[in-house]
Amino acid sequence: xxxxxxxxxxxxxxxxxxxxxxxxxxxIRMSNMNAAKKLADAIRTSLGPRGMDKMxxxxxxxxxxxNDGATILNKMEVSHPAAKMLVExxxxxxxxxxxxxxxxxxxxxxxxxxxxxxxxxxxxxxxxSDAMGRACDKACEILQDMSIPLDIDDxxxxxxxxxxxxxxxxxxxxxxVLAPIAVDSVLKIMDKERPEMVDLRDIxxxxxxxxxxxxxxxxxxxxxxxxxxKAAGGPTRVENAKIALVQFCISPPKTDMENSxxxxxxxxxxxxxxxxxxxxxxxxxxxxxxxxNVLLIQKSILRDAVTDLSLHYLxxxxxxxxxxxxxxxxxxxxxxxxxxxxxxxDQLTPDKLGSAELVASVQCGADKMVKxxxxxxxxxxxSVLCRGSNKLVIEEADRSLHDALCVIRCLVQKRFLIVGxxxxxxxxxxxxxKWARTLPGMDAVCVKAFADALEVIPYTLAENAGLNPxxxxxxxxxxxxxTGNANFGINVRKGTVTDILAENVVQPLLVSTSxxxxxxxxxxxxxxxxxxxxxx
Numbered sequence: 158x159x160x161x162x163x164x165x166x167x168x169x170x171x172x173x174x175x176x177x178x179x180x181x182x183x184x185i186r187m188s189n190m191n192a193a194k195k196l197a198d199a200i201r202t203s204l205g206p207r208g209m210d211k212m213x214x215x216x217x218x219x220x221x222x223x224n225d226g227a228t229i230l231n232k233m234e235v236s237h238p239a240a241k242m243l244v245e246x247x248x249x250x251x252x253x254x255x256x257x258x259x260x261x262x263x264x265x266x267x268x269x270x271x272x273x274x275x276x277x278x279x280x281x282x283x284x285x286s287d288a289m290g291r292a293c294d295k296a297c298e299i300l301q302d303m304s305i306p307l308d309i310d311d312x313x314x315x316x317x318x319x320x321x322x323x324x325x326x327x328x329x330x331x332x333x334v335l336a337p338i339a340v341d342s343v344l345k346i347m348d349k350e351r352p353e354m355v356d357l358r359d360i361x362x363x364x365x366x367x368x369x370x371x372x373x374x375x376x377x378x379x380x381x382x383x384x385x386x387k388a389a390g391g392p393t394r395v396e397n398a399k400i401a402l403v404q405f406c407i408s409p410p411k412t413d414m415e416n417s418x419x420x421x422x423x424x425x426x427x428x429x430x431x432x433x434x435x436x437x438x439x440x441x442x443x444x445x446x447x448x449x450n451v452l453l454i455q456k457s458i459l460r461d462a463v464t465d466l467s468l469h470y471l472x473x474x475x476x477x478x479x480x481x482x483x484x485x486x487x488x489x490x491x492x493x494x495x496x497x498x499x500x501x502x503d504q505l506t507p508d509k510l511g512s513a514e515l516v517a518s519v520q521c522g523a524d525k526m527v528k529x530x531x532x533x534x535x536x537x538x539x540s541v542l543c544r545g546s547n548k549l550v551i552e553e554a555d556r557s558l559h560d561a562l563c564v565i566r567c568l569v570q571k572r573f574l575i576v577g578x579x580x581x582x583x584x585x586x587x588x589x590x591k592w593a594r595t596l597p598g599m600d601a602v603c604v605k606a607f608a609d610a611l612e613v614i615p616y617t618l619a620e621n622a623g624l625n626p627x628x629x630x631x632x633x634x635x636x637x638x639x640t641g642n643a644n645f646g647i648n649v650r651k652g653t654v655t656d657i658l659a660e661n662v663v664q665p666l667l668v669s670t671s672x673x674x675x676x677x678x679x680x681x682x683x684x685x686x687x688x689x690x691x692x693x
Contacts, residue, residue, distance in 0.1 A: 197266020226259030255563015288603030367522020391472035578646025579615025
């Protein structure tokens with residue numbers, strides 16, 4: 158059992174405000190906090206537009222270059238249980254807001270650092286935890302007060318927010334290409350009656366090497382990574398296409414795994430081959446009778462989805478075949494083409510087909526892909542073709558585009574913008590400091606510590622940009638206190654403190670409030686742990 162010993166009341170302090178742990182519990186608490194803090198310090202250098210990138214090398218020598226906090230933490234080998242909580246924290250921020258994954262980890266590390274100082278001064282962990290919760294709620298109110306309402310039809314404001322998100326990525330110089338794509342994609346899939354139901358799975362990003370990121374485009378239709386089958390001279394271009402998405406195999410049926418068929422003479426073999434041919438011809442006649450001239454065949458695990466013989470007869474029937482469609486893509490294709498997946502040939506009827514003006518196999522870099530354009534009654538889905546010079550660049554462009562999409566989704570769900578550049582953190586820190594002076598006892602000390610911890614964001618931004626952090630943060634505090642303008646922040650490109658709103662550095666309110674709430678929640682959880690018990 159934990160033993161809490163109340164020290165004799167000192168002059169000017171009430172009884173019970175000084176707390177002393179026994180040695181074991183104190184060591185465990187410090188071990189947890191230091192482990193989490195070390196992990197936060199490791200990725201602190203990746204914060205902001207001038208942040209450094211990390212090269213992540215896996216056991217089989219796969220290399221990833223990124224400065225996305227969630228990706229770095231997810232791929233790192235973390236063994237300490239408390240440090241793993243920071244990995245989960247970063248994942249939570251990625252799910253809730255999509256951006257700010259590095260900020261939330263750095264903020265958590267700073268809060269833990271302040272908690273260590275408070276514990277050493279003899280403040281009880283529960284008192285710190287409760288005060289942190291109240292300070293977080295107050296900070297979220299302050300951020301709400303200084304936010305700017307957004308009109309969702311203001312495309313330029315949305316592009317500014319997406320550009321700010323992309324500004325801290327490896328592909329920042331291509332933000333003029335990727336930001337409009339992100340905005341247009343989310344606006345296309347958004348249902349204006351239910352804006353909170355934006356599902357980013359309705360945006361398919363196809364990665365192809367060759368070309369540069371400038372060649373990335375939003376495709377008006379559907380693109381498939383599978384090649385059209387040219388076996389036996391089948392068509393590779395079909396106009397006025399009637400498209401069927403099938404989940405059955407156009408190949409002879411097989412016996413069960415354990416069985417085998419023994420053929421003893423040529424007549425029996427001829428009969429088997431003839432039956433196979435008749436079976437396949439029967440399937441293709443039914444497919445042709447439905448009016449289908451483009452066939453998308455789902456990948457099969459147990460047997461070949463198509464054989465050379467079936468491709469020969471499909472080519473004779475002038476049907477374009479796209480085979481090995483991934484199981485995960487079936488729902489997206491079905492939603493886009495407004496066609497139903499068919500599990501048995503007898504269910505293939507004209508009403509289950511999708512219609513498009515053109516289906517063609519097109520060259521893309523060294524590979525080929527199938528492009529479907531002029532889709533009739535197209536669903537609310539978007540296909541984006543992401544290009545790049547090599548695998549590492551394409552993967553980072555994909556991650557950056559995902560972050561930009563998440564930022565636009567945040568703005569669609571909660572239509573408020575807030576300035577960046579460390580301005581909201583400094584404003585919240587100053588206002589919390591004033592509020593702390595009105596509070597009694599230990600609450601005032603804890604809230605002041607929370608307020609000081611927020612300044613880690615502007616401090617780190619300045620440090621990573623090669624500026625003097627103490628000088629810049631002091632100037633930033635003075636500007637906020639003297640002018641009362643909450644929009645002053647660090648302009649890392651000019652190396653000074655300027656009005657960040659005039660520089661168009663804006664981000665969704667949801668990113669900042671979510672980061673604050675999640676970081677505080679994680680710190681409170683770590684604070685409450687006083688023992689580690691191995692279990693069977």
